[in-house]
Amino acid sequence: MEKVLASLITIGDELLIGQVVDTNSAWMAQQLNDAGIWVQRRVAVGDDAGAIRLALDQEGALSKIILITGGLGPTADDITKPVLAEYFGGRLIVDQATLDHVRYLFEKVFRRPGPMLERNLKQAEVPDVCTVLFNRIGTAPGMWFEKEGRVYVSMPGVPIEMKGLMQEEVLPRLRARFVTPRIEHRTVFTIGAGESMIAETLVGFEAALPGEIKLAYLPHYGMVRLRLTATNVDSGELDAQFAALCALVQDITVVAEDLSMEEYVGRLLMERGKTLATAESATGGNLAHLVTGVPGSSHWYMGSIVSYDTSVKESLLGVPHDLIESEGVVSEAVVTRMVKGLLDRIGADYGLATTGIMGPDGGTPETPVGTVWVGVGNREKVRTQLFKFRFNRSTNIQLTSVNALNLLRLFVLED
Amino acid sequence: MEKVLASLITIGDELLIGQVVDTNSAWMAQQLNDAGIWVQRRVAVGDDAGAIRLALDQEGALSKIILITGGLGPTADDITKPVLAEYFGGRLIVDQATLDHVRYLFEKVFRRPGPMLERNLKQAEVPDVCTVLFNRIGTAPGMWFEKEGRVYVSMPGVPIEMKGLMQEEVLPRLRARFVTPRIEHRTVFTIGAGESMIAETLVGFEAALPGEIKLAYLPHYGMVRLRLTATNVDSGELDAQFAALCALVQDITVVAEDLSMEEYVGRLLMERGKTLATAESATGGNLAHLVTGVPGSSHWYMGSIVSYDTSVKESLLGVPHDLIESEGVVSEAVVTRMVKGLLDRIGADYGLATTGIMGPDGGTPETPVGTVWVGVGNREKVRTQLFKFRFNRSTNIQLTSVNALNLLRLFVLED
Numbered sequence: 001m002e003k004v005l006a007s008l009i010t011i012g013d014e015l016l017i018g019q020v021v022d023t024n025s026a027w028m029a030q031q032l033n034d035a036g037i038w039v040q041r042r043v044a045v046g047d048d049a050g051a052i053r054l055a056l057d058q059e060g061a062l063s064k065i066i067l068i069t070g071g072l073g074p075t076a077d078d079i080t081k082p083v084l085a086e087y088f089g090g091r092l093i094v095d096q097a098t099l100d101h102v103r104y105l106f107e108k109v110f111r112r113p114g115p116m117l118e119r120n121l122k123q124a125e126v127p128d129v130c131t132v133l134f135n136r137i138g139t140a141p142g143m144w145f146e147k148e149g150r151v152y153v154s155m156p157g158v159p160i161e162m163k164g165l166m167q168e169e170v171l172p173r174l175r176a177r178f179v180t181p182r183i184e185h186r187t188v189f190t191i192g193a194g195e196s197m198i199a200e201t202l203v204g205f206e207a208a209l210p211g212e213i214k215l216a217y218l219p220h221y222g223m224v225r226l227r228l229t230a231t232n233v234d235s236g237e238l239d240a241q242f243a244a245l246c247a248l249v250q251d252i253t254v255v256a257e258d259l260s261m262e263e264y265v266g267r268l269l270m271e272r273g274k275t276l277a278t279a280e281s282a283t284g285g286n287l288a289h290l291v292t293g294v295p296g297s298s299h300w301y302m303g304s305i306v307s308y309d310t311s312v313k314e315s316l317l318g319v320p321h322d323l324i325e326s327e328g329v330v331s332e333a334v335v336t337r338m339v340k341g342l343l344d345r346i347g348a349d350y351g352l353a354t355t356g357i358m359g360p361d362g363g364t365p366e367t368p369v370g371t372v373w374v375g376v377g378n379r380e381k382v383r384t385q386l387f388k389f390r391f392n393r394s395t396n397i398q399l400t401s402v403n404a405l406n407l408l409r410l411f412v413l414e415d
Numbered sequence: 416m417e418k419v420l421a422s423l424i425t426i427g428d429e430l431l432i433g434q435v436v437d438t439n440s441a442w443m444a445q446q447l448n449d450a451g452i453w454v455q456r457r458v459a460v461g462d463d464a465g466a467i468r469l470a471l472d473q474e475g476a477l478s479k480i481i482l483i484t485g486g487l488g489p490t491a492d493d494i495t496k497p498v499l500a501e502y503f504g505g506r507l508i509v510d511q512a513t514l515d516h517v518r519y520l521f522e523k524v525f526r527r528p529g530p531m532l533e534r535n536l537k538q539a540e541v542p543d544v545c546t547v548l549f550n551r552i553g554t555a556p557g558m559w560f561e562k563e564g565r566v567y568v569s570m571p572g573v574p575i576e577m578k579g580l581m582q583e584e585v586l587p588r589l590r591a592r593f594v595t596p597r598i599e600h601r602t603v604f605t606i607g608a609g610e611s612m613i614a615e616t617l618v619g620f621e622a623a624l625p626g627e628i629k630l631a632y633l634p635h636y637g638m639v640r641l642r643l644t645a646t647n648v649d650s651g652e653l654d655a656q657f658a659a660l661c662a663l664v665q666d667i668t669v670v671a672e673d674l675s676m677e678e679y680v681g682r683l684l685m686e687r688g689k690t691l692a693t694a695e696s697a698t699g700g701n702l703a704h705l706v707t708g709v710p711g712s713s714h715w716y717m718g719s720i721v722s723y724d725t726s727v728k729e730s731l732l733g734v735p736h737d738l739i740e741s742e743g744v745v746s747e748a749v750v751t752r753m754v755k756g757l758l759d760r761i762g763a764d765y766g767l768a769t770t771g772i773m774g775p776d777g778g779t780p781e782t783p784v785g786t787v788w789v790g791v792g793n794r795e796k797v798r799t800q801l802f803k804f805r806f807n808r809s810t811n812i813q814l815t816s817v818n819a820l821n822l823l824r825l826f827v828l829e830d
Contacts, residue, residue: 013631014631014633015440015441015444015457016444016448016453016454016455016456016457017444017445017448017454017631017644018440018441018442018443018444018445018446018447018448018454019441019445019631019633019640019642020441020633020635021436021437021438021441022436022437022440022441023436025430025433025437025459026430026433026434026435026436026437027433028433029430029431029432029433030432030433030434031433032433033431033432033433038431039431039432039433040431040460040461040466041431041458041459041460041466041470042430042431042457042458042459043456043457043458043459044440044456044457044458045455045456046455051455051456055456058473073610073611073632074610074611074614075610075611075614075632076614076621077631077632109805110609117611117612117615119611119614119615120611160806160807160810194525195488195489195490196488196489196490196532196534196535197532199489199490199491199534200532200534206491216428216429216432216434216492217488217490217492218429218434218435220435225434227434229432275724277727278721280700280703284703284704284706284707284708284712285695285700285701285702285703285704285706285707285719285721286700286704286707287700288695288699288700288703288704288719288721288723289699289700289701289703289704291699291700292699292700292701292721292723292812293699293808293809293812295774295775295776295808296776297699297723298723298724298777301723301724302723302724302726302727303720303721303722303723303724303727303731304700304703304719304720304721304723305718305719305720305721305731306693306700306703306707306718306719306720306721307718308703308707308712308713308716308717308718308719309690309713309716309717309718311717311762312692312717312718312761315760315761315762316718316720316731316760316761345730345731346724346727346730346731347726347730359710360710361710361711362713390524391575392575393708393710394708395575397707397708
């Protein structure tokens, strides 16, 4: 079976001046991959007719499916629609269904006072050579073009609108239009060994893999996910290879699934009917933010005391002033008291606490930037660990969060 | 003066299967833009020799500067280095300085036990036709190639390593190698009006702008940044145009600078010598996370009580149980008591509180997903506002956070 190849084209000067991080492409690639479509190139170009046409020519020569996002807004720099109309030999006409929807959005949803602007009404114009795809959430519709056996789809760049269009319109139509291979993934999530150490362990395994199964290393903040991707392979064979892989990395495995650390910890707590609270100084609310990002976390997460100011460690966590003076605020003694104080004040089964210097300022020769104490405990005992990170502020915060959750994971498993 | 054009090439299957969001490109584009270099294309390709060569050919035909990231790791799928060696007609040789550095990192920084692996030693091999750029943080050095008046630079994809190389080696060399125009930006940060409403206000201004000054609209979670970019323009003229722009949008202006909402709020508090604490239910620690991401926030931010579980609203914020029962946990009465309880417990000048339903679960007919109450106050008074968002969980959390900080901003300004 021939591989169905796709290219993504993203349009907008904001991507070229670096004002916006492109999160759309990763999401789109994931969805296409799951549908058996292989994204071979992603290209970003500016709001420039020549650059857009060149990208359409180049990607059309390489791929069967070309998905285009961006440049469909109401302002003067948005030129994707007229450029596509010209490229596919059509002219712009008003689409009545889109016009009704634009009016509905402005009157009932956005509730804008006054008459609609000409530029908003123009959102309902589409090239007469495309199939219009309904955008439930926004004013710019999707547009589906076909040319020489290739499919080109244009969507707005607003993530929530693009995602709605992809799920409701584009993916079902692509599945119907192309015969795609069956792609399956299996992922094992590890922590505690670097990419090159793991690769060394897997040399023989990787060499013996059949050609239809590929192994990928996906490192992220000290964690490494190992992913097998099988194309048109019997599930039983993939399962056997995955079992072999898991056996080789069992010492460093968190879970043989594609979960985030916070999702896994949440499941562990749910299964055991236990609850968690956090006391955050170094991580400044990031642990709470990660954990509450998991749907359903209200079943097992109670809350956090973000004791950013030292006085809050004293008043809300009951860490003695003298202890902070004698041991220093970044110390094993203080993090231990943070856990105890937390559990006294929030009636959770487990408490997790962080204190450290995240940078760029605040380091001293004894306690340089990147020094962090993490503590985890229950009513009976507290376990602590010292970390020394050597990165920038935001990376230090992320690494502290992941390692704190990992310490919690180990504590819960042994409890 | 001729525009100096650049292309970015990102190499790695992980970008094409959507496992990784590319944050490097935005940062690189920003830095290049500030150096007077215009990024005209960004291309991502897989770990495939043919695809890499095609991208080098295509981008080399369009740009003077081609910056390449990724594919320099120690595992078998990393093929960038041999492909570049072949493409530029060189062969791989050991670079002694890099080898010494790799050894130093393994022995002194990573502190790996046992002998170094062959695959790690290979990191010190470079094509003999490039200038080696020292990577202080990691094992893979940067590589600078020249061909037919064009510069090609290869860097690792690990963000912190790429950034170090760009700042210490690549940008200084590019500035020395190319004559670039002087690019200046002026940004005004607005909230409260959509892109199309602002565009309507600015029709005349935009039409009258000289060709060397461009206006960009940069919307982000209900905020819109308006950015003027001037190429080889006298600063005085740019300032005059910027003043005219600011006058037109003054009713919706937060600040005439490129700051985040949390940076601006932090500055406001610093200037007034005031402090902030937060009580977060809906935002689940995201306010604390945003605020503590601002370097120096420890001067004005005291901390947060993340009262995710209702019992924590009662125990730590002193919201009466009866009030929660009678008014509902997402209510004006509860958010008002959260602010008061917060200020009683954390001795801050201002308190900011959120309670709401972020989705996907937890909505009811009376309180659907996206309903949020925000409260802000000091010892004398509390102001509240009801929001109704209609997005997914993570977008609802971000929108709540921005709007809460905006409510705080207005309260502080009027205080």
